[in-house]
Amino acid sequence: MKSCWIDGQPATGLPVDDRGLAYGDGLFETIKVVRGKPQLLERHLQRLDEGCRRLAIPLDLPLVRAELLAFCGELDTGVAKLTVTRGAGRRGYAPPHPCSPRRLLLGSSLPAYPVQNGQTGVRLFPCATRLAEQPLLAGLKHLNRLEQVLARAEWQDSAYAEGLMRDSSGRVIEGVFSNLFIVRDGVLLTAALQRCGVAGVMRAELIECAQQLGVAVVERDLTYEELLAADEVLLCNSLYGIWPVVALAGHTWPVGVLTRKLQAAIADLSSVS
Amino acid sequence: MKSCWIDGQPATGLPVDDRGLAYGDGLFETIKVVRGKPQLLERHLQRLDEGCRRLAIPLDLPLVRAELLAFCGELDTGVAKLTVTRGAGRRGYAPPHPCSPRRLLLGSSLPAYPVQNGQTGVRLFPCATRLAEQPLLAGLKHLNRLEQVLARAEWQDSAYAEGLMRDSSGRVIEGVFSNLFIVRDGVLLTAALQRCGVAGVMRAELIECAQQLGVAVVERDLTYEELLAADEVLLCNSLYGIWPVVALAGHTWPVGVLTRKLQAAIADLSSVS
Known part of the structure; x- marks a missing residue:
């Protein structure tokens, strides 16, 4: 099971100029999903929001929440990995102004840890x-x-x-x-x-x-x-x-x-x- | 000017499960290219090779060199950014065995620094x-x-x-x-x-x-x-x-x-x- 959305749309490839790849310029959350419900949702969103604030990545939290909930509904049970990057960038470390952060959602099955x-x-x-x-x-x-x-x-x-x-x-x-x-x-x-x-x-x-x-x-x-x-x-x-x-x-x-x-x-x- | 090759082929998107995005699990070289020739080529390749060795990323150096030279020939004059990642990965930090490192080449114009x-x-x-x-x-x-x-x-x-x-x-x-x-x-x-x-x-x-x-x-x-x-x-x-x-x-x-x-x-x- 592998599904992926980028900015709310099904996708297979990340644009190659994304700063998440270039510099690791972003954050992620690994979220357990049970019967369509993301577990510890508020804690995940709160940490992501705080992280974006510290890295000065502008985050549309209501949009992220809505996309995550829709994604988890389709995933049903498994792991939703939510990644937010600073988005596309030109060459060089300077963060672009304005910037358009990118939202990635990647689904996978629950890990099979020994019980x-x-x-x-x-x-x-x-x-x-x-x-x-x-x-x-x-x-x-x-x-x-x-x-x-x-x-x-x-x-x-x-x-x-x-x-x-x-x-x-x-x-x-x-x-x-x-x-x-x-x-x-x-x-x-x-x-x-x-x-x-x-x-x-x-x-x-x-x-x-x-x-x-x-x-x-x-x-x-x-x-x-x-x-x-x-x-x-x-x-x-x-x-x-x-x-x-x-x-x-x-x-x-x-x-x-x-x-x-x-x-x-x-x-x-x-x-x- | 923006051109991109992944593993030697023109491409626009990086597979979303790449460990370069997930963990910054890779290395890069930013190479000046003048009339098709990558400057300080051997030093760039040597550093990349040494970096891959230290991160235990298996690198096919002759292949990387050949792709880079072909890419620079097409670019003519500008900057070739060469990125090598550990490639696709399942969820989790453990490096996959065997792994298939991915080679990205991204072209852009020379930066316009004040003379x-x-x-x-x-x-x-x-x-x-x-x-x-x-x-x-x-x-x-x-x-x-x-x-x-x-x-x-x-x-x-x-x-x-x-x-x-x-x-x-x-x-x-x-x-x-x-x-x-x-x-x-x-x-x-x-x-x-x-x-x-x-x-x-x-x-x-x-x-x-x-x-x-x-x-x-x-x-x-x-x-x-x-x-x-x-x-x-x-x-x-x-x-x-x-x-x-x-x-x-x-x-x-x-x-x-x-x-x-x-x-x-x-x-x-x-x-x-």
Whole structure:
């Protein structure tokens, strides 16, 4: 299953002068779609809107929303990848004034992750690729993703479902395609994202969920030692929800009580949405 | 004038599942073409080859060369932008095995830079955007160029022909679309590019040219204070050659003797190639 719309019309090719290709000058959202309904829709649109604001890409949010909903209706169940680029450009980095951002929608089937990932937990590969520290781009789901490409290329062994990414100072940040949380003494902690990392929509959802369950959530710098000393470790993203982490480089963690509680809360949520 | 080939065939659209768009997973070369001949051809191909090796993109260099030469013959005089991406990909960062890299050639006219830039010199805009330090990508002309987009968007005033980019530690690195050299006591210095920056082909050409003129060239970390204290400052890239830098944030430099000598050497070179 592969369908594609560009600017609301079925399309197969992106104009070759698009700045999304030339410079990675754009943003994307990877959205789970169940029976025509995009999950966590408002969070995805809000992050996209915020990203466009930070990159000074003018976004027609009502139009994006309408196109996305129509696209998801046709897709029914699967993944809708929504990309917004700054659109066509002449040669050179200077953003065109005025610019006409381009909207791409690409449909695919749901990824076939092993169901055990969520049940018995996953092993993390310790990626050597570090995340560079760039406050101007931190948190954004932009199209400059070579670090993730390099990190994901570090392992082929399917025994590792994800990889751990640290920043160039060694802080624990996230997975290659997931956010990471640790639990210590009943508190849920996740990396602050001022210097690098992606502010995932499931990360935001999970933080709110935990707070509603009465769990304290702290966003701050996390050391590798804190990760190793954690009571529980978990990963999340908008497609698979939550995976417990049970092993990394010789260290092991149990699948914890709070992880199970959060999985249940997330599952309840998607059954009512 | 706009012509485009994809994989050796005239084309207008890039397949929407290309990883060049999705992740900036690729590299590019911006090549000056004069009467059908690509300038600094071997340096461009060598850098592309090295970049593909570092990103583990398998490149058919003889094929790329043949297509480029044919494309330049049709273009006659202008700019040939050669982009190599990792090609089509499924959803997810993992590089496909095997992968079929895609070759794009895009033609345009020569940029219309003011001729005074090379004569009386240019003013530099002091960009606030810093280059993040990522050794794995340093030196490469890859498609992850949001830092340059943000830096170039910092000024609209045409009084500034280029902008100065420093790294996150404050070191002087390069221009937004140029490399930068300083002259101090007869020695030519330019930033080492182990942490960030683009290893320009004109930078390499200039280093060799200077050495042939008997000028010592040093690549090392450069501080902002060293830039300000320089006898001469100059910029280079493969399209415009060399521009003297005469002003930055209240500081001024004269157009120096070595800068003129290097301009003459570069001009001689292009008249014989």
